Amino acid sequence: MTTTPYTIGPLSCAPGERAEGLIPVGTSSYGVELGIPLLVVNGTAPGPVLCVDAGVHGDEYDGQETVRRIVAETDPESLRGTLVGIPCMNTAAFEAASRVSGLDHANLNRIFPGDADGSFSLRLAATFVAQVVPAIDALIDLHTGGTYGEIAPLTIVQGGFEELAMPIGLAAGHQLIWKGGKWGGTVRHPTLAAGKPAITIEVGGATYREAHVEAHADSVRNIMRQLGMIDGEVALRETYTEVSGTFARAIAGGFFLDHVAPGDECKAGDLLATIVDHYGHTVEEVRAPQDGIVLWQRRIRTVRPGDEVVIFGQVHGEIRP
Ligand SMILES: [Zn+2]
Known part of the structure; x- marks a missing residue:
């Protein structure tokens, strides 16, 4: 039995208790505090501090409900x-x-x-790094394909941090592991830099779906079992598929017609999507640059020049746990 309260930002939570509150970042023009809302469940036995975040992108809804659901179902009396x-x-x-x-x-x-x-977003990021990262041991960052598109279920494990993050990445349970991305500045980066495992899990998008909320919840539960926080056997696949994605952007604006779905396998040259004008004339064809898997597909029909239309995945090989 631990007797020490857990503290994060301005919150304190005794063993066997729950807490909720805000880490302040700034004040709005009408005097309301803005910041990072937190829900804490503190167990009664020693174990790691796992942080599960969602809503880094505001239009990615499924994971936001997953966080509330996982917190609600977690019993502080039995949590380690x-x-x-x-x-x-x-x-x-x-x-x-x-x-x-x-x-x-x-x-x-x-x-x-x-x-x-x-700016406010820069302050928000800095507040997370200063107050959340030191107070946690591992991070699961939940995303979707956003309002504009749908993504195949996949887990992002940052290249260069495989030893640290791959175990929880595999326990997330999705077949596709994206060792990416090439861009920096994600919530994973400062957490990994502090020596703590951090992954991003992507599921669904385009609209809110119960199946996607539960898919995210299944990943979190399995990682909690792997970390010894809750009882149960960890489910792992025999093999996983390592992919990386390239973003295809539209040259022409128009109406978007898709011919594949996220997760579909394609051969080089396969027609993935067509952009037509309002008279029905084809203004652009989007084709697979090589053999691979469609990772993300635009779902909103409006296309403007330069908009992302497909994230195409190249397969690099198998990963065995
Ligand atoms: Zn996102």
Whole structure:
């Protein structure tokens, strides 16, 4: 039995108890505190502190409900360690029903570790790094394909951090492991840099679906079993498929017609999508650049020049646990 309260930001939670509250980042023009909402479940036996976040992109809803559901079902009496839920990291993007912040239009998932003297999103990122990262032992970052598209279920394990993050990456349970991405500034980066495992899990998008909420919840539960926080056997696949993605952007604007679905296998040259104008003339064909798997597919029909239309996955081989 642990007797020490767990503290994170301004919150304190005694063993066997729950807590909720806000880590403040700034004050709105009408005097309301803005920040990072937290849900904490502190167990009664020693164990790791697992943080599960969602809503880094405000229009990715399924994981936000997953965080609340996992926290609600976790019994502090039987939990070993501590569960920290961040149901919506980027409330300013959620309120704008947008991927990016309604306050400064930044994409929060490209600007970590942030800047305590910068714009609101930079301050938010810096607050997470200063107050959350030191208080946790591992991070699961839940995403979807966003309002505009749908993504095949996959787990992102940052290249260069395989030893640290691959075990929880495999326990997330999805067949596809994206050792990516090439871009920096995600919420994973400062957490990994602090020597703590961090992964991103992607499922669904385009609209909110119960099946996607539960898929995320299954991943979190299996990782909690692997970390010894709850009882039960860890489910692992015999093999996983390592992929990396390339983003195809439209040259022409128009109406988007898709011919494949996320997760479909394709041969080089296969027609993935067609963009037509309002008269029905084809203005662009999107074809598979090589053999591979469709990772993300646009679902909204409006296409503007330069919009992302497909993320195409190249297969690099098998991973065995
Ligand atoms: Zn996202």
